[in-house]
Amino acid sequence: MGLSDLGAGLLRRLDAETAHGLAIRALQIAPLPTPAPDDPVLRTSVAGLSLPNPVGLAAGLDKNGEALGGLGRLGFGFVECGSVTPLAQPGNQKPRLFRLSEDRAVINRMGFNNLGLEAFAARLERRPRSVVVGANLGANKDTEDKAADYVSGLRRLRGLSDYVTVNVSSPNTPGLRALQGRAALDDLLGRLNEARGGDRTPVFLKIAPDLSGDEVGLIVEASLDHAIDALIVSNTTLDRPGTLRSAHRAEAGGLSGAPLKARAAAALQAAAEASSGRLPLIAVGGIDSGAEAYARIRAGACAVQLYSALIYEGPGLVGRMKRELAARLRADGFSSVAEAASAAR
Template identity: 40%
Template sequence: MFSKLRPLIFKIDPEKAHTLAIKSLKFNLIPSVFDEIKDDSIFKTKLFDKELDNPIGMAAGFDKNAEVYSALFKLGFGFVEVGTVTPLKQYGNPKPRVFRLVEDQALINRLGFNNHGAEIVKNRIKLDNNLGLLGINIGPNKDTDDRLNDYLIGLKTFYEVADYITINISSPNTENLRNFHEESKLQELLKCISKEKNDLNSTIPIAVKISPDIHEDQVNQISEILLENEIKAIIVSNTSEATRDKLGNIQRHQKGGLSGKPIEEKSNVLINKFYKLLKGKIKIIGVGGVDSGQAAYDKFTVGADFIQLYTGMVFKGPNIARIIKKDLKELLIRDGVKNYTEIIGNKTLS
């Protein structure tokens, strides 16, 4: 059905189309998919000591305000990450701020952490019946005087309602946010997070979401800092400010973060670098260009333990998790494996 509706949907402004998608899920206008691969042992896994039906997650950015995450579980996702959520409600950057690059199977966004604010999102989650593993992605308000403290507010707000919390230091749409990739700033941030966790007597797992545009020497630094601070997962990666040269769409030079197929290779190379350094001590969640069984397969073979997607659903529709599982299962059976984890890290990229 989505393939028939897609030409009509793509005539709508992409941010308005996204709003319609959220409303459709909220009011059950998109039916739960028939998933013949649900509960298949080939995909069974654990994340943060919790059983997952499959390793395919919805990335932060789709359900910014925790309005439809339960519906996403019904669409076949193994885990869902909501946000990015800031302490205070904010509108984000001026519109237009989302651009659909159809021939490139990509999006460019400069949304700027538009969300309802931490308290509203927390109360919404408390009233919902959580159907699976829920991550909450947190970040600072644009006009805050203390970005580090904003992360601590996010931790204090959500540590009792989330299964894990992601520290987002990687959005290109909040000015200078990526400065937290610098060695001293990242060390200070994660030390403060660790201290706050201890003060709260919390064992909430912490993930860190990084930029795909980091320099070669930062990979080693970041790995060492994450290991030292006992971070449980790294999400590789967010949207890219670069990678525009080969794009065909006329909007390719719009300011913002690029997501989708054009950053797939860039993401895979970075995943492989972290895989070699982290040696399984920190889980890797691979993001960027996942829209098929083959794309998921490639992420696992370069070192991702789990994957997330968002842009893929924009182009392939709400059935995407089921489609990926079906096609991925065929590839795994071809390889003679009993569980997808057997292929993790089987490929080395230069």
């Protein structure tokens, strides 16, 4: 066990949100070594972005873009920060973050707590350029025009991040998931496409796992119609599997971690079938090993993201996943991630 994994074990003894804050602080100040170069078989691209490996960090850990330097040294191929809203907001009442240790899961109802777009943009202006960084956009809880909030975020962050993600799938902001309906989505994506103008910074859309196959298909078609560059599948779930054992299992909010695995994989399958290779897919939800990352890639994902698994496995998980993923690619005769993903079609 490395020192970083030992630190993760100590943090798990603290209240979940306190530990989260300390982890961000440690990533800001710890003298982390530069990671070793990745196996060339892991190099890939997503929506024109060149990635040293396909293992990314999902949004939610670094909400304000405060620790991008440290996160970049953990070996991720790309790092997504946020969600950020135009105006700063405190989020929901505490406690709002719960570890379900027996289930290797997390429930959160954070409510897009963040310092706001201006503070976020100022940090991205100073971000390290050695790692691909995405900015996850949200809408303020009390805004009357949620689509306008996403347009504001897109315009303000132009040129500051390598890609932006439109998060319409958090369960913790009232009315947000309604934006996944076709009419609302057409309005939102149309306004975003207009706001992009000639800027070709990739725009991704992050969807919920609690959708039917037909609903995923409609989202895929809307994304293609409005020049969305990739789909992130998927966010946390409102479902509570009967297998949950933790005393926190009935807490309100979005469930992530191991119990989300099957639902997220099913959503990915639906998106892969609907897109037929026309839209890049990024898999997230319950990914906790190189084997699971490989399974999602073989199901059609061109990259993966993780977050909750880091809480239980520690940051050493990133390197272990990459080594296992490279070994599986080579064992099955694939020369690249893209080749393995396209074999699913």
